Amino acid sequence: xxxxxxxxxxxxxxxxxxxxxxxxxxxxxxxxxxxxxxxxxxxxxxxxxxxxxxxxxxxxxxxxxxxxxxxxxxxxxxxxxxxxxxxxxxxxxxxxxxxxxxxxxxxxxxxxxxxxxxxxxxxxxxxxxxxxxxxxxxxxxxxxxxxxxxxxxxxxxxxxxxxxxxxxxxxxxxxxxxxxxxxxxxxxxxxxxxxxxxxxxxxxxxxxxxxxxxxxxxxxxxxxxxxxxxxxxxxxxxxxxxxxxxxxxxxxxxxxxxxxxxxxxxxxxxxxxxxxxxxxxxxxxxxxxxxxxxxx
Amino acid sequence: xxxxxxxxxxxxxxxxxxxxxxxxxxxxxxxxxxxxxxxxxxxxxxxxxxxxxxxxxxxxxxxxxxxxxxxxxxxxxxxxxxxxxxxxxxxxxxxxxxxxxxxxxxxxxxxxxxxxxxxxxxxxxxxxxxxxxxxxxxxxxxxxxxxxxxxxxxxxxxxxxxxxxxxxxxxxxxxxxxxxxxxxxxxxxxxxxxxxxxxxxxxxxxxxxxxxxxxxxxxxxxxxxxxxxxxxxxxxxxxxxxxxxxxxxxxxxxxxxxxxxxxxxxxxxxxxxxxxxxxxxxxxxxxxxxxxxxxx
Numbered sequence: 001x002x003x004x005x006x007x008x009x010x011x012x013x014x015x016x017x018x019x020x021x022x023x024x025x026x027x028x029x030x031x032x033x034x035x036x037x038x039x040x041x042x043x044x045x046x047x048x049x050x051x052x053x054x055x056x057x058x059x060x061x062x063x064x065x066x067x068x069x070x071x072x073x074x075x076x077x078x079x080x081x082x083x084x085x086x087x088x089x090x091x092x093x094x095x096x097x098x099x100x101x102x103x104x105x106x107x108x109x110x111x112x113x114x115x116x117x118x119x120x121x122x123x124x125x126x127x128x129x130x131x132x133x134x135x136x137x138x139x140x141x142x143x144x145x146x147x148x149x150x151x152x153x154x155x156x157x158x159x160x161x162x163x164x165x166x167x168x169x170x171x172x173x174x175x176x177x178x179x180x181x182x183x184x185x186x187x188x189x190x191x192x193x194x195x196x197x198x199x200x201x202x203x204x205x206x207x208x209x210x211x212x213x214x215x216x217x218x219x220x221x222x223x224x225x226x227x228x229x230x231x232x233x234x235x236x237x238x239x240x241x242x243x244x245x246x247x248x249x250x251x252x253x254x255x256x257x258x259x260x261x262x263x264x265x266x267x268x269x270x271x272x273x274x275x276x277x278x279x280x281x282x283x284x285x286x287x288x289x290x291x292x293x294x295x296x
Numbered sequence: 297x298x299x300x301x302x303x304x305x306x307x308x309x310x311x312x313x314x315x316x317x318x319x320x321x322x323x324x325x326x327x328x329x330x331x332x333x334x335x336x337x338x339x340x341x342x343x344x345x346x347x348x349x350x351x352x353x354x355x356x357x358x359x360x361x362x363x364x365x366x367x368x369x370x371x372x373x374x375x376x377x378x379x380x381x382x383x384x385x386x387x388x389x390x391x392x393x394x395x396x397x398x399x400x401x402x403x404x405x406x407x408x409x410x411x412x413x414x415x416x417x418x419x420x421x422x423x424x425x426x427x428x429x430x431x432x433x434x435x436x437x438x439x440x441x442x443x444x445x446x447x448x449x450x451x452x453x454x455x456x457x458x459x460x461x462x463x464x465x466x467x468x469x470x471x472x473x474x475x476x477x478x479x480x481x482x483x484x485x486x487x488x489x490x491x492x493x494x495x496x497x498x499x500x501x502x503x504x505x506x507x508x509x510x511x512x513x514x515x516x517x518x519x520x521x522x523x524x525x526x527x528x529x530x531x532x533x534x535x536x537x538x539x540x541x542x543x544x545x546x547x548x549x550x551x552x553x554x555x556x557x558x559x560x561x562x563x564x565x566x567x568x569x570x571x572x573x574x575x576x577x578x579x580x581x582x583x584x585x586x587x588x589x590x591x592x
Contacts, residue, residue: 030576031576034574034576038574127575127576128576171467171470171471174467174471175467175470175471240566240569240570243569244562244565244566244568244569245565246569247564247565247566247568247569247575247578248561248562248565250568250575251561251564251565251568251575251578251579251582252552252555252556252561254575254576254579255552255555255579255582255583256548256551256552256555258579258583259548259551259552260548265544265547265548266540266544268543268547269540269541269543269544269547270536270540270543272540272543272546272547273536273539273540273542273543274536278330279423279543279546279547279550280326280327280330280423280424280550282543282547283547283550283551283554284588286547286551287551287554287583287586287587287588288587288588288589290583290587291583291584291586291587291589291590292580292583292584293584293587294587
């Protein structure tokens, strides 16, 4: 099938065709795909990032958000960006227990996106996957990342708003602050807020960030309407400067992905390590070699 | 004064000349400086990174390490890489209380290195600063960074070993693991080990990392000889693969710094934000524009 045919089939409801298009974003056919999609009528897509430490309840929060947006009649896609994902960048996931309610819903797409290495660089296929999902008439894309290391920066670069999910307890708030999670948060959610200490955690967080802080109990669907409203309010306040800052972070992150996977990098590094090449000269060489004009 | 004259003056003991050379590493004269230093006899310099959460006792640990290396007759430089440094990348610091003992020692140089922005990219001048310090016959360079966000990656890229300083308490160990600090550690130090819980912290850390874990009380100079020995042992075990991995991280980090400060980035990002430019095309444009062959 051509890309046009795949798009037509996917828009007609073929999950298999959608899956093939989404696989293409991480392949050599990505540019061709994006060129084709350029001519497809696209509705505005809302990209919401959900990040936070392991165990905070990100998947549960996403599951209830999916329900909330489905209740509004929106078509919803979930991209799980997971460096440790056992799904080798191809299969549609149907086996996450929390998502079970949505598995048979044709207007919900759940997919795992592979990342290569865990340091630096936006998972390369994510912006293109969002473009594909927009062309397939999804209204909302929820991106789940684990909020450790680099991934919080990645999600902030692509998503708006970035929602950081934490739990009650001084540890989570302090840790989130130290790990830089609060710097990228547009909305902070204290999940499991029926546990002891939730109010204190909100007060602790209040001292660290000026963004909205919401208490929810995702497993009981409590506070979700307020969260959706906070997301809406955030979008109403969007402006060109913020969009440009996100685009800037995306470009830098994708460039880093290109450089990191450049075939000459290892050789240059070995020469630096041997003392034969100055590290600044090696950097210039890498940037010269990575010039796409010289590598059409 | 020419660079040659500055080097001669600095080698003759002029702190002012050394300061001017170190300022040059962040200026447009860096390449010229490195070319000149290429002809200067250089002794091997040992670069030790010290990182960890705020309050762990990094500065105190560095102060006692300075004393230990001075006791061995080594010339020691301290580079404090601090994104929040109030010192605008020029002045030699003499006002850190912990370092007071060393301020009048002509064989100890203490300097703050400015970083531009806090996300991604090795503080650009640091590798060149290390080259300058080697040319000025410093034997040991201690690099202090705050172990939050990106700086732990930076210090691991340039330093060997990277020493992570933590405190007793379950929180510190868990947090260090989650923040990715333990991934970059070559040696872990539990400072303030005379406090309750130090042994438990060591056991907790043992489950997370295979690198040496030492207990010290920096403020009482306890355990420092063992730390210096651990650093020596680490260096004896160095190998080409590890050096190449460090060089690779340095090259990527410097490349990111170049891209991040490229004059066309903001324009490209604005075009992406306006929907006029695809983010992948913008990334290619940035890499094309950043090719140093086109910008001699």
